[in-house]
Amino acid sequence: MTGNRPKIVVTGRIPEPGLDRLRAIGEVWAWSDDQPISIDVRDRELATADAAVTLLTDRVDEAFLDAAPNLRVVANVAVGFNNIDVDACRRRGVIVTNTPGVLTDATADLAMALILMVTRRLGEGERLIRSGTPWQWGMFMMLGTGLQGRRLGIIGMGGIGVALARRARAFGMSIAYHNRSAVSADIAAELEAERLDLDTLLRTCDVVSLNCPYSPETHHLIDARSLASMRRDAVLVNTARGPIVDEAALAMALRDGTIAAAALDVFENEPSVHPDLLGLDNAVLVPHLGSATIETRTAMATLAADNVVAVVSGGSAITPVG
Ligand code: GLV
Numbered sequence: 001m002t003g004n005r006p007k008i009v010v011t012g013r014i015p016e017p018g019l020d021r022l023r024a025i026g027e028v029w030a031w032s033d034d035q036p037i038s039i040d041v042r043d044r045e046l047a048t049a050d051a052a053v054t055l056l057t058d059r060v061d062e063a064f065l066d067a068a069p070n071l072r073v074v075a076n077v078a079v080g081f082n083n084i085d086v087d088a089c090r091r092r093g094v095i096v097t098n099t100p101g102v103l104t105d106a107t108a109d110l111a112m113a114l115i116l117m118v119t120r121r122l123g124e125g126e127r128l129i130r131s132g133t134p135w136q137w138g139m140f141m142m143l144g145t146g147l148q149g150r151r152l153g154i155i156g157m158g159g160i161g162v163a164l165a166r167r168a169r170a171f172g173m174s175i176a177y178h179n180r181s182a183v184s185a186d187i188a189a190e191l192e193a194e195r196l197d198l199d200t201l202l203r204t205c206d207v208v209s210l211n212c213p214y215s216p217e218t219h220h221l222i223d224a225r226s227l228a229s230m231r232r233d234a235v236l237v238n239t240a241r242g243p244i245v246d247e248a249a250l251a252m253a254l255r256d257g258t259i260a261a262a263a264l265d266v267f268e269n270e271p272s273v274h275p276d277l278l279g280l281d282n283a284v285l286v287p288h289l290g291s292a293t294i295e296t297r298t299a300m301a302t303l304a305a306d307n308v309v310a311v312v313s314g315g316s317a318i319t320p321v322g
Pocket residue numbers: 056077078079080081103240290291
């Protein structure tokens with residue numbers, strides 16, 4: 001507290017509308033550099049913080065919480081919260097919030113874009129032109145595969161999975177999914193979606209998209225064994241979290257033709273990318289852009305800020321996790 005105004009620490013750059021909401025109710029200390037905040041500076045500011053707004057690149061662990069004895073809320077500007085030790089927060093009475101909903105469309109758009117990019121070999125095409133290699137239209141040049149009549153298997157059928165399914169249906173794909181619980185009867189009927197066990201989905205789908213949260217249960221869900229069970233002409237798309245895929249096993253499967261191609265927005269050890277992937281033409285690689293639109297990042301920042309405002313004003317969090 002500064003006077004009777006709460007102190008709010010923002011550990012990285014976020015869009016101004018989020019900061020404006022926070023400044024209206026408290027004293028905001030915000031890291032404003034593109035480089036990550038140092039632990040020393042972070043801990044110095046956390047020492048007197050009532051609230052923290054964090055990014056998915058922050059680790060909110062026991063050390064973070066030890067540095068912040070007055071903390072009441074951690075508002076993560078992301079839908080995923082695998083960067084946060086939610087149990088440790090709960091034990092200390094710290095509320096954790098995330099930003100579901102507001103990034104659903106942007107992330108589903110990106111997943112659909114990657115499906116198109118990888119099946120139509122757009123990365124390869126870009127590289128060809130930029131490399132200055134002579135080329136000419138050709139009947140058999142850089143042929144990809146169409147999506148019409150193909151089956152999309154979605155692992156993790158939450159809001160983003162459903163939004164991706166709607167897009168894929170518009171491209172003529174049929175939908176299968178694997179999820180702990182079934183989607184509602186209305187959504188299943190709208191999408192004509194078939195719920196499958198994981199092995200059947202992997203064995204039968206043309207495109208497999210990961211849209212599930214990262215947790216100990218989904219660590220390396222896609223490993224050498226599951227890749228071997230996929231069709232040889234299948235494509236894997238990951239817009240969820242990198243460590244759901246064993247990246248070394250994936251690189252090997254792409255090199256050996258165990259599966260046809262992959263498109264990745266997220267990586268096992270971000271920002272590093274497994275070096276074997278870099279030289280593979282059948283791997284599309286983009287730098288964690290799922291929610292990266294101006295509108296979406298602004299909505300994420302304002303929702304995180306609204307969560308802080310709600311909690312420090314004595315109300316309930318809007319989108320708590322756990
Ligand atoms: C992005 O990856 C998010 O979890 O919001």
